[in-house]
Amino acid sequence: MSTVPRPDQLTGDYVFDTARTRVAFVARHTMSTRVRGHFAEFAGGARLDGDDPSRSRAWLTAEARSVRTGNRLRDDLVWGKFLDGARHPALSFTSTEVRRVDEAHYTVAGDLAVRDVVRQVVLDLTLTGGGTDADGGSHVAFRGGATIDRKGWGVDWNALTSVMVAPRVLLELDVVAVRERR
Template identity: 70%
Template sequence: MSTVSRPAELTGDYVFDTARTRIAFVARHTLSTRVRGRFEEFTGGAHLDGDRPSQSRAWLTIRATSIRTGNRQRDKLLRGKFLDVDGHPTLTFTSTRVVPVDEARYQVTGDLDVRGVSRPVTLDAVLTGSESDARGDLRVAFRGGATIDREDWGVNWNASTTLMIAPKVLLEFDVTATREAPCAS
């Protein structure tokens, strides 16, 4: 495997490698304990422009029923009362702006849609690596996240929920994406 070192070499369209990507969250519960969870079913991709990072974009669609916290009862409650998966089967993120902070760090702003409510979110993203694999496919890896207030999207069960679960939720991602081969003319 070879490491890619120049940003221009990263330009292209990418598909998230779902086997190597983690989309997760952390919420504070009563007594300051943390509940960690993840989404197991999603699709996503990106267009990276190594010469003009501001022209890059990313998108993600998550199947809401794929939420997992390691507790079946809690997962059922999250699917029903919090995410309303019957009425809103997906969560989506579509970037609207990419701002480079330095050669490896970016602020990615986009629309996060949860329960039919769309609000802007800015994700901090760090390019953690890029390399060509044994087949010559280029892979890139990013990690990052953002802290959101779940109540902004109506993700709340009842008034006492805020007493048990903090409204701030940390969204985390570790993404590996593979560059798609260009179409033959």
């Protein structure tokens, strides 16, 4: 059963459940259609402090080669040209600051590394649930994201790209994290 836990119930070390977590993006193509994609291979975790969220930390690493958009040719293009995946095989996020806005909303600032360019991003996250799993373990769920300008990370390989693909990209996170057992 999943309910929204009180912040003081969150304290602990967590790993992202890759079967129930989605690391995704949405970009506009030719300013009229949306291209949705996600990363199939990633790892992440968090150290949550429910009493003092400013002491919380989170991290995520996604394999560039695992990008999936529903079109293999486009996947190869995003991996090869946009992400330059042969030279930069992973994208990563490491939090630098966590703030509780209210009982269910948080902002998580951190360093997003794409193509070895590191820039600050602020994620808006909502605590959407938590509870006990069938095996007795605990989990917590967050949903949210940020809108970024891909050009800030050098994700722009030719002049035509600037016309065909909008610079703003929506990053979407739907995370279920499982508390590590000691």
